[in-house]
Amino acid sequence: FKGWVDIDAPDDPYDEKIWEELAKFLDGEHTFAGGRYGMARELTQRKLDFLEPLSLGEVCHMVQLAIQHRRLIVYHRKMLKPIQTVLCQLSPGEGAAGDAEGEDIKDMDDLCTVLFRMLVRHPQGIRLCRMKQMIKHELSRNLSEMAFQCTKLIELFNQEPLSTTFVLDTETDGKSIYVRMGRPDNFSDHVKHLLATANSTEGKQPPPST
Numbered sequence: 477f478k479g480w481v482d483i484d485a486p487d488d489p490y491d492e493k494i495w496e497e498l499a500k501f502l503d504g505e506h507t508f509a510g511g512r513y514g515m516a517r518e519l520t521q522r523k524l525d526f527l528e529p530l531s532l533g534e535v536c537h538m539v540q541l542a543i544q545h546r547r548l549i550v551y552h553r554k555m556l557k558p559i560q561t562v563l564c565q566l567s568p569g570e571g572a573a574g575d576a577e578g579e580d581i582k583d584m585d586d587l588c589t590v591l592f593r594m595l596v597r598h599p600q601g602i603r604l605c606r607m608k609q610m611i612k613h614e615l616s617r618n619l620s621e622m623a624f625q626c627t628k629l630i631e632l633f634n635q636e637p638l639s640t641t642f643v644l645d646t647e648t649d650g651k652s653i654y655v656r657m658g659r660p661d662n663f664s665d666h667v668k669h670l671l672a673t674a675n676s677t678e679g680k681q682p683p684p685s686t
Contacts, residue, residue: 481533483512483540490530495546496524498538501550502558514551515556543627550627562622579618580623585670587624588637590617591655592674597676601654604629620643637666637667 501524508515516536519527527535542548543556550560590611594602602610607629608619621629630653633644641663645654659673659680 481531481537483533483537485537486541486545488541488545490534490541494526494530494538497572499548503560504558506558508549508556512536512543512556515613521678522666527575533685547625547627550622552622557587559622559625564664578612578618580618580620581611582623584624584635584637587619587632587666588670589674589677590615590619591638591642592671595655595657596678599657602658604644604653604655605653619640637664638666641667 508518510517513536516539518531519535519539530538539549541555543550547559549556550559550562573593581590593615594607597614598610603668610621611617621627622633624632624635626632628633630644632638633642633655641658643656643658645656646652647654661669662669
């Protein structure tokens with residue numbers, strides 16, 4: 477019926493002025509519990525003028541678009557928060573509570589090289605859920621998916637050059653996802669150069685302690 481809204485639909489029918497007002501509203505210390513529906517319900521209860529014409533379903537759809545496409549909000553510690561708030565909380569690094577040492581991974585080339593180095597050390601593959609900790613522990617590098625405007629680690633592997641360089645395999649239990657290297661003969665010349673750099677660097681490094 478007419479009032480039904482597909483909150484997972486990728487199309488964005490909402491006026492740009494509404495998005496601008498939402499972005500202004502989110503420019504502060506906001507946190508929302510209860511996932512996208514909880515956030516939509518709270519926004520509706522606040523009686524914000526710019527959202528007044530929209531139904532709860534439409535606000536929920538906007539929240540989903542704000543997460544998936546607009547990158548205005550992200551899940552952080554089981555709460556929805558404005559991405560700028562989270563990025564500020566992450567600096568100078570999520571690992572500050574423990575070992576504050578470690579250089580942030582700054583771009584895709586840097587990330588590619590780091591992943592190549594890890595896969596030289598672990599040719600059987602790296603569990604996605606442990607990848608950040610392993611990179612931190614073995615290479616003293618910090619990886620934040622939000623620095624790449626991603627809300628989840630797995631989304632990094634949808635971006636080039638990672639999507640054509642690495643393979644995500646699900647183990648037989650269907651739960652563990654492993655990151656493995658693709659076929660080097662299919663790599664671009666640029667990526668082959670990154671792999672050569674990683675191999676050269678690892679050739680000078682002692683094997684990791686177990």
